[in-house]
Amino acid sequence: MPPVEAWQKVFIDREAYFEQDVHSYINCTTCHAGQNVDDMDAAHEGMIADPAADPEAGCGDCHPDIAPYAADSLHFTLQGYDTAIYQRSSPENHPTLEHMESYHCSACHATCGDCHVSQPNAVGGGFLEGHVFVQTPPMSRTCTACHGSRVKNEYYGLNEGYPGDVHLRQGRMACEDCHDGAQMHGIDPNIPLDEDRHLNANHRYNGDREPKCESCHEDEIGVGSGILEHEIHGTELMSCQVCHSVSYTNCKNCHVDKTEDDVPFYTVEDHWLGFFIGRNPLQNNERPYRYVTVRHVPVDINSFDKYGDNLLDQFLSRPTWEYATPHNIQRNTPQTESCDSCHGNDEFFLTPDKLAQYGLDSELGGANLDVVVEHAPPLPENADELVERIKARIEAEGGTLEGGGMEAEGAQGGEELSGDEAFWGGGEEENAPAENADESFWGGGEEENTDQSAESADDAFWGGGDEGGADNTENADDAFWGGN
Amino acid sequence: MKKHYINVRWSLLVAIGLLVLAAALSGCAADTTAPELQPRPTDENAPTPVADLVEVSDSGMEMEGTGTPEVEFTDFACLDCHTDEEQLKALAVEPEKENLSEGPG
Numbered sequence: 240m241p242p243v244e245a246w247q248k249v250f251i252d253r254e255a256y257f258e259q260d261v262h263s264y265i266n267c268t269t270c271h272a273g274q275n276v277d278d279m280d281a282a283h284e285g286m287i288a289d290p291a292a293d294p295e296a297g298c299g300d301c302h303p304d305i306a307p308y309a310a311d312s313l314h315f316t317l318q319g320y321d322t323a324i325y326q327r328s329s330p331e332n333h334p335t336l337e338h339m340e341s342y343h344c345s346a347c348h349a350t351c352g353d354c355h356v357s358q359p360n361a362v363g364g365g366f367l368e369g370h371v372f373v374q375t376p377p378m379s380r381t382c383t384a385c386h387g388s389r390v391k392n393e394y395y396g397l398n399e400g401y402p403g404d405v406h407l408r409q410g411r412m413a414c415e416d417c418h419d420g421a422q423m424h425g426i427d428p429n430i431p432l433d434e435d436r437h438l439n440a441n442h443r444y445n446g447d448r449e450p451k452c453e454s455c456h457e458d459e460i461g462v463g464s465g466i467l468e469h470e471i472h473g474t475e476l477m478s479c480q481v482c483h484s485v486s487y488t489n490c491k492n493c494h495v496d497k498t499e500d501d502v503p504f505y506t507v508e509d510h511w512l513g514f515f516i517g518r519n520p521l522q523n524n525e526r527p528y529r530y531v532t533v534r535h536v537p538v539d540i541n542s543f544d545k546y547g548d549n550l551l552d553q554f555l556s557r558p559t560w561e562y563a564t565p566h567n568i569q570r571n572t573p574q575t576e577s578c579d580s581c582h583g584n585d586e587f588f589l590t591p592d593k594l595a596q597y598g599l600d601s602e603l604g605g606a607n608l609d610v611v612v613e614h615a616p617p618l619p620e621n622a623d624e625l626v627e628r629i630k631a632r633i634e635a636e637g638g639t640l641e642g643g644g645m646e647a648e649g650a651q652g653g654e655e656l657s658g659d660e661a662f663w664g665g666g667e668e669e670n671a672p673a674e675n676a677d678e679s680f681w682g683g684g685e686e687e688n689t690d691q692s693a694e695s696a697d698d699a700f701w702g703g704g705d706e707g708g709a710d711n712t713e714n715a716d717d718a719f720w721g722g723n
Numbered sequence: 724m725k726k727h728y729i730n731v732r733w734s735l736l737v738a739i740g741l742l743v744l745a746a747a748l749s750g751c752a753a754d755t756t757a758p759e760l761q762p763r764p765t766d767e768n769a770p771t772p773v774a775d776l777v778e779v780s781d782s783g784m785e786m787e788g789t790g791t792p793e794v795e796f797t798d799f800a801c802l803d804c805h806t807d808e809e810q811l812k813a814l815a816v817e818p819e820k821e822n823l824s825e826g827p828g
Contacts, residue, residue: 244815244817245815245816245818246808246811246812246814246815248815249805249811249815250805250806250808250811251802251805251806252806253806263796264794264795264796265796266797266798267798267801267805268801271801275797275798275799275800275801276800277800277804279804279814282801282804504824506824
């Protein structure tokens with residue numbers, strides 16, 4: 240984020256605010272309290288710096304369809320943190336943990352202002368646009384200012400060696416194109432306006448599965464899609480990310496602490512890029528998948544030791560590898576290069592040795608046993624036959640079958656193979672070690688390179704690409720999202 | 724993408740126009756049905772309809788009638804200071820805060 244000086248953080252762009260903003264007819268003191276007098280100290284007496292700190296009192300009179308829900312949203316309550324932390328500890332530890340959270344989580348807490356008026360405190364604050372209430376939060380100055388270390392790096396392609404998400408590169412999509420206002424405000428859009436529209440989720444992965452890949456890709460998935468992998472696996476066996484995501488950031492052993500003057504800080508012992516298919520730790524109707532991508536949780540058994548002993552005494556009642564939805568979707572990935580880059584290839588699966596390799600000894604066992612995959616599933620014996628049947632059906636319907644590595648764009652040099660051999664690629668290739676597969680995939684294909692250059696074209700509006708937070712992100716956003 | 728400042732700006736101008744008109748006529752307009760301000764549903768991104776803004780003005784009018792002066796912006800002491808770069812530079816205190824944290828947050 241651009242460093243904002245103290246005076247700038249309170250400097251209102253008079254022209255912009257009064258010309259553009261519907262709120263500018265409202266008196267400052269109506270929202271902020273305090274007094275309309277010249278003396279600063281007197282003016283600030285009783286003032287409320289963030290009127291949206293109590294959304295219902297501050298905004299609810301005029302936004303009754305939003306404020307009550309936003310006040311109960313995960314962004315505002317941070318209940319997802321509580322859920323994750325309390326699940327791993329006994330009730331008698333919860334008060335101490337709550338005390339800990341009051342130091343370490345409040346900077347992430349998002350009020351209306353953090354999305355619509357100011358940059359979040361976590362990046363130092365400062366108006367988005369001189370106190371104008373911005374309808375669409377500019378993603379790099381709001382969303383990814385908080386969702387920085389994982390989502391931002393994945394989506395923008397800042398993880399070395401991995402291009403940005405196809406929805407950014409090809410689709411030019413902003414966070415809001417999938418995560419709409421309703422979701423951000425904790426509203427279930429399927430419930431009519433005059434009823435209680437609470438989303439009612441106490442964690443980001445236990446409510447409805449929104450947004451859904453299927454809502455935009457309905458015709459391209461499952462049976463009838465004409466893509467071999469989709470035809471064979473359907474839509475419930477594994478999450479889309481199992482095939483369409485690439486490596487993402489995993490963290491371990493985040494420790495929190497505070498200085499003598501009560502300034503909170505944290506350290507992360509280790510973080511690495513990796514891709515792990517595990518068994519679904521949250522299998523339910525909304526998320527029926529047997530296999531999903533899993534990510535190592537940043538918390539370890541001793542993360543909160545500075546606040547008390549053994550606070551996470553139920554640590555292994557939840558897996559340390561959690562359901563994950565990485566934001567780096569690609570059409571082609573190393574694990575889909577051929578059927579055998581995934582089937583029978585332990586490299587991409589969270590096998591028991593990886594538990595030991597990446598976690599602490601204390602993580603072996605417990606709920607992790609539900610996630611770990613003993614060995615990558617072998618290609619079923621009847622796969623050949625199934626493929627033939629699908630092919631025959633699709634040909635009979637007059638279509639062409641994609642996938643199966645046949646059209647792994649660029650990576651295969653565009654060779655048109657036919658028949659069984661095309662799928663099974665003649666044995667040797669399939670068994671090629673995964674590292675080589677990676678290389679040919681990420682290095683070779685021209686198509687991929689085109690994508691990469693599309694990425695640098697993006698640089699112009701992302702403000703220098705390497706750091707989404709470079710100081711020209713502001714202009715960048717404007718140019719990209721149509722300015723104001 | 725979807726920014727509607729232009730529309731808002733125009734709507735605002737129209738609204739102010741109507742407000743002035745309404746203020747001029749308020750003596751004879753005995754409208755006691757203060758329409759409640761009802762922002763549109765969240766999942767709509769249509770530009771602000773002028774009607775919404777007129778409603779704001781109308782309810783303001785009502786409040787004026789009941790003695791709550793809310794419709795006109797009057798907090799110029801706050802505004803003048805917060806738009807005066809020199810004064811803010813003189814008054815603002817740079818917080819001393821260094822970031823002790825390490826690693827991805």
